[in-house]
Amino acid sequence: MAQEVQNGAENDGPNVVSFSAFKPQLFVEAPKAADAVQFYKTAFGAEEVGRTMHPKRKAEQDQPLILSADLKIGSSIFTVSDFSDESATPVTGFVFCLVTEDIDAAFSKALSAGAVAKGEVTEGEVAGTVAKVEDPYGFVWMISPPTKKADDAEV
Amino acid sequence: MAQEVQNGAENDGPNVVSFSAFKPQLFVEAPKAADAVQFYKTAFGAEEVGRTMHPKRKAEQDQPLILSADLKIGSSIFTVSDFSDESATPVTGFVFCLVTEDIDAAFSKALSAGAVAKGEVTEGEVAGTVAKVEDPYGFVWMISPPTKKADDAEV
Numbered sequence: 138m139a140q141e142v143q144n145g146a147e148n149d150g151p152n153v154v155s156f157s158a159f160k161p162q163l164f165v166e167a168p169k170a171a172d173a174v175q176f177y178k179t180a181f182g183a184e185e186v187g188r189t190m191h192p193k194r195k196a197e198q199d200q201p202l203i204l205s206a207d208l209k210i211g212s213s214i215f216t217v218s219d220f221s222d223e224s225a226t227p228v229t230g231f232v233f234c235l236v237t238e239d240i241d242a243a244f245s246k247a248l249s250a251g252a253v254a255k256g257e258v259t260e261g262e263v264a265g266t267v268a269k270v271e272d273p274y275g276f277v278w279m280i281s282p283p284t285k286k287a288d289d290a291e292v
Numbered sequence: 293m294a295q296e297v298q299n300g301a302e303n304d305g306p307n308v309v310s311f312s313a314f315k316p317q318l319f320v321e322a323p324k325a326a327d328a329v330q331f332y333k334t335a336f337g338a339e340e341v342g343r344t345m346h347p348k349r350k351a352e353q354d355q356p357l358i359l360s361a362d363l364k365i366g367s368s369i370f371t372v373s374d375f376s377d378e379s380a381t382p383v384t385g386f387v388f389c390l391v392t393e394d395i396d397a398a399f400s401k402a403l404s405a406g407a408v409a410k411g412e413v414t415e416g417e418v419a420g421t422v423a424k425v426e427d428p429y430g431f432v433w434m435i436s437p438p439t440k441k442a443d444d445a446e447v
Contacts, residue, residue: 155337158366161316161388165429173429180405180427181390181398182310210390211313213368230430231386233316235336235365243336250335272335274320274328275385 154243157283160234162205164220170203173217183208191219232269232277243280244268252278309398312438315389317360319375325358328372338363346374387424387432398435399423407433 165173177183187207202219216234237243244258252270255277259267268280320328332338342362357374371389392398395413403409407425410432415421423435 156366158368159370160368163429163431169429173427176406176428180402180407181433211311213313213315215314215388233370247335250331252335272328273331274318274324276318278336 154237154239154246156235156237156243158236159278160207160214160216160236162216162218162232162234162279164218164230164232167202167219167221168200170206170217170219171200174203174206174208177208177210177217181210183210185209186214232279234279234281236283237280238283240266240268240280240282244270247272247278247280309392309394309401311390311392311398313391314433315362315369315371315391317371317373317387317389317434319373319385319387322357322374322376323355325361325372325374326355329358329361329363332363332365332372336365338365340364341369346376387434389434389436391438392435393438395421395423395435395437399425402427402433402435 163173174183174185174188178185185206186209187205189204189206191202191204202221203217205216205218207214207216220230235243240258244254247270248254252272255269255271265282269277270280271277318328329338329340329343333340340361341364342360344359344361346357346359357376358372360371360373362369362371375385390398399409399413402425407427410424410426413421413423420437424432425435426432
């Protein structure tokens, strides 16, 4: 699973971290994500290709919150999420989600390149292990595994 | 130039606007875009697939500014740009660039869905006609044509 392909010199660390893709993730003030999804459909013809609700909060909320709704515009995908204080989301309204098999290697490679950790590597309820870093230009990157389920995380 | 497309009522206008893709565009304080590109290569293994310099400013600057550098991570592409006061870029550090053939139709459709225009539709030196809107959740979308040249705009 975690490939140990060496490249570059003898050992310059985990340089072969590879990402299959990234997705921009937009956080909107809860519970407006559902409205936002509708807006992006109407305004830009976005197609919803998956939605995951906040599993735990569902019972406690009048209106269930959206953990992630994946929207496709042309060949590109982005995610819309409800931002609520309780969730471990960053303060900015926008993060880049990077998808990789090897979270730890990607995390440490980003740090050694000059990024700064945003909190600890966390084990999310739905998304699995997630690491967050802020790059030197103020943008936040969330490193997460590819096995995020899109539809049935509401169990 | 500024089309008065009426929608709603009898003809609800250009509802079949289609976008081939969108690209996140990150603005960094000029002239740090070149450093940022290098950072994303080192940290995330991004591959640079195109770079366009600011054509006019080149002669006036000690260091030429990057209008857009396209970086690929996995199957996804984003753009890094130098932000300088003179350029007609938005105040946020991040916009979504939507690519479509019909700028005016896309612009008016977004407005009728609830987006707010950010300035006039402008004729850029390099990028061609560009329209910018802010959606109800604070994110800025730049609507631009697909014919943006990536390499030889420095003439």
